[in-house]
Amino acid sequence: MNIDGILEFLNSHASVRQYTDQPVSDEQIDRIIDTAQRAPTSSNLQAYSIVVVRDPAKKEQISILSGNQPHVKNCPVLLIFCPDLLRLRKVCIQSGYRFREEYFEYLLLAVVDAALAGQNALLAAEAMGLGGCMIGGIRNRPQEIAELLDLPPRVFALFGLTLGLPAKPARIKLRLPRSVIRHDEWYETDKIEAGLDEYDRAMRETGIYRGRRISLEEIGPNLEEKTTEDDYGWLEHTARRLANPASARPDLRPFLESRKFGFR
Ligand SMILES: Cc1cc2nc3c(=O)[nH]c(=O)nc-3n(C[C@H](O)[C@H](O)[C@H](O)COP(=O)(O)O)c2cc1C
Structure with missing residues (x-):
């Protein structure tokens, strides 16, 4: 493993908002999701789900609901990272316990888990030569997004991740000192x-x-x-x-x- 190369790769991140028409294959998406799943996760709870959206009409709807962001519509694939407490509640119920889901801690935990998975997914995509951009705009109209994606209670869309082959090199943005x-x-x-x-x-x-x-x-x-x-x-x-x-x-x-x- 070449440490300088890895750090150079990590430091070359820039959000990509313009893509070629080249599709992202299902195998590529599976590799990205497998890598997302390797992210650390609180108590191994893995409190998130990822919705893969390819349907152009659906992407267009999501783009409108996210503040008319063209890259959401134009990307070949959009991943939606969702904190998910539904599965964990099921686990509790099956074992005869009450899930104390009224506490904010579980929301926070699921948000952190989803965010870590999202960052791993973006890095995996970038390692594969793809580019992407996280989309917090998806929280603008959460009810409509939940309906569009059939999200059940205890699952919500935290951010999207647009993915595709970059149409041009993205500009690296300075960070705070x-x-x-x-x-x-x-x-x-x-x-x-x-x-x-x-x-x-x-x-x-x-x-x-x-x-x-x-x-x-x-x-x-x-x-x-x-x-x-x-x-x-x-x-x-x-x-x-x-x-x-x-x-x-x-x-x-x-x-x-x-x-x-x-x-x-
Ligand atoms: C949680 C999250 C939500 C974001 N939401 C949006 C968004 O809705 N639209 C967008 O174009 N960029 C979005 N971004 C990308 C940021 O604008 C970008 O990461 C930041 O300006 C730094 O630029 P860089 O990623 O190119 O270094 C989001 C980033 C994060 C982490």
């Missing part, structure tokens, strides 16, 4: 600001936000535009994204409660 992420021995609040400023400058210089501003109208009424093109960077973009009421998906918790997920 390590100093913001790494804290030695204790949490070092003081260093956050400098790190964020550094990142803001670096991201702005890449030109990534040109023509991609989040409009103030999405956030609320009577907000005055004070940011020039040159000032608009990661800080402004991120703040606007977080201030947008729709980003918080306020319908999600009531939906999950209605689907028997617990918040106690």
